Amino acid sequence: MSEVSIDRLYSDEPEFSDYFSLLKPRVMSLVVFTAIAGVVAAPGSIHPFVALVSIIFIALGGGASGALNMWYDADIDSIMSRTKSRPIPAGKISASEAKSFGIVLSAISVVMLGLASNWLAAFLLAFTIFFYVIVYTIWLKRTTPQNIVIGGAAGAFPPIIGWAVVTGNVGFESVLMFALIFIWTPPHFWSLALFMKNDYDSAEVPMLTVTNGRRSTRNHIFAYSCLLAVVALAIGFSSLSGPFYFLIAILFNVQLVFSAFKLWSRSEPECIADNSLLERKFFKFSLLYLFVHFAAIMIDSQINMTWLGSLI
Amino acid sequence: MSFGREHDLHKRRKGRNLGLGLVLISFVAIMFGLTVVKVTEGNFAAALAGASRNE
Numbered sequence: 182m183s184e185v186s187i188d189r190l191y192s193d194e195p196e197f198s199d200y201f202s203l204l205k206p207r208v209m210s211l212v213v214f215t216a217i218a219g220v221v222a223a224p225g226s227i228h229p230f231v232a233l234v235s236i237i238f239i240a241l242g243g244g245a246s247g248a249l250n251m252w253y254d255a256d257i258d259s260i261m262s263r264t265k266s267r268p269i270p271a272g273k274i275s276a277s278e279a280k281s282f283g284i285v286l287s288a289i290s291v292v293m294l295g296l297a298s299n300w301l302a303a304f305l306l307a308f309t310i311f312f313y314v315i316v317y318t319i320w321l322k323r324t325t326p327q328n329i330v331i332g333g334a335a336g337a338f339p340p341i342i343g344w345a346v347v348t349g350n351v352g353f354e355s356v357l358m359f360a361l362i363f364i365w366t367p368p369h370f371w372s373l374a375l376f377m378k379n380d381y382d383s384a385e386v387p388m389l390t391v392t393n394g395r396r397s398t399r400n401h402i403f404a405y406s407c408l409l410a411v412v413a414l415a416i417g418f419s420s421l422s423g424p425f426y427f428l429i430a431i432l433f434n435v436q437l438v439f440s441a442f443k444l445w446s447r448s449e450p451e452c453i454a455d456n457s458l459l460e461r462k463f464f465k466f467s468l469l470y471l472f473v474h475f476a477a478i479m480i481d482s483q484i485n486m487t488w489l490g491s492l493i
Numbered sequence: 494m495s496f497g498r499e500h501d502l503h504k505r506r507k508g509r510n511l512g513l514g515l516v517l518i519s520f521v522a523i524m525f526g527l528t529v530v531k532v533t534e535g536n537f538a539a540a541l542a543g544a545s546r547n548e
Contacts, residue, residue, distance in 0.1 A: 194502060194505055195505075196505045196509060197508050197513070198508075201512075230527070231527070231530055234523055234527055237523070293523075296527070
């Protein structure tokens with residue numbers, strides 16, 4: 182066998198980074214950050230090493246569900262330009278290998294989280310993986326334009342898991358953090374769908390842009406942004422909040438509703454003319470929006486001074 | 494099958510092996526650290542002293 186043919190034979194052999202990218206590191210960073218917020222904001226304390234290990238295995242569970250998502254979605258990932266360089270469509274890793282990888286890592290992450298912290302947190306992580314893989318990826322994603330709305334719940338669980346790691350239960354405040362991510366997810370991904378429109382069309386994924394049209398998507402983004410602003414400001418009156426969160430929430434939610442209004446009021450020719458500039462800006466802003474809200478929750482939990490408490 | 498010189502394939506496999514090695518070492522460190530925290534409330538010195546007593 183000549184070296185040229187060996188080159189061809191092994192040119193697709195995976196590197197370590199290919200296995201890492203199966204874990205969707207960018208999604209994992211959101212999981213890690215919001216889970217840390219749940220741990221930091223929760224009342225009570227745990228050993229820092231237990232907190233660190235818990236966060237690692239929550240991240241691993243999130244990554245495992247990402248690998249299982251890539252296994253099931255390999256066919257549509259190979260069509261969409263945004264995803265066709267992922268390890269499976271690129272031919273680096275086989276779909277069945279990704280499935281085994283995801284299942285094994287899911288089991289390890291759940292068992293290890295249970296051993297490190299408690300079994301409620303482990304159960305919540307297992308449920309999150311189940312929800313993301315079975316409910317969202319296999320069931321909803323290809324059947325309903327509301328896929329993002331319901332499936333977004335999977336991404337909203339990490340702060341509840343983080344909270345459960347510390348307290349051993351699911352508190353009302355952790356449900357508020359869940360609600361913040363849950364309502365944030367649809368407008369975030371719909372704005373992505375507005376400027377990646379050809380991707381979802383050609384993959385026949387029933388995103389709102391495909392099934393209901395772009396005008397309807399803009400309406401939905403504006404409605405959900407208003408709802409998100411209400412939820413975010415309502416958190417300002419809970420025990421999660423303090424003056425810092427309240428200030429951040431006012432500034433960023435005014436900006437959010439204003440940006441969503443601009444998206445809603447603009448026409449398609451305007452969108453084409455500037456190559457979806459506002460849609461791209463809204464997508465980036467929504468990432469910053471979520472980051473600063475959870476950062477503010479963490480900072481205020483450390484200041485340990487509630488807004489209502491200071492008034493009473 | 495052998496290669497006369499270091500092939501790109503060797504580099505990729507070396508990277509994978511190193512990565513897997515680091516993951517396994519990290520896992521061992523996590524298990525050890527967790528055991529110490531659970532058994533001795535995080536007192537590493539006590540854990541090591543206990544280990545030497547058992548010997």
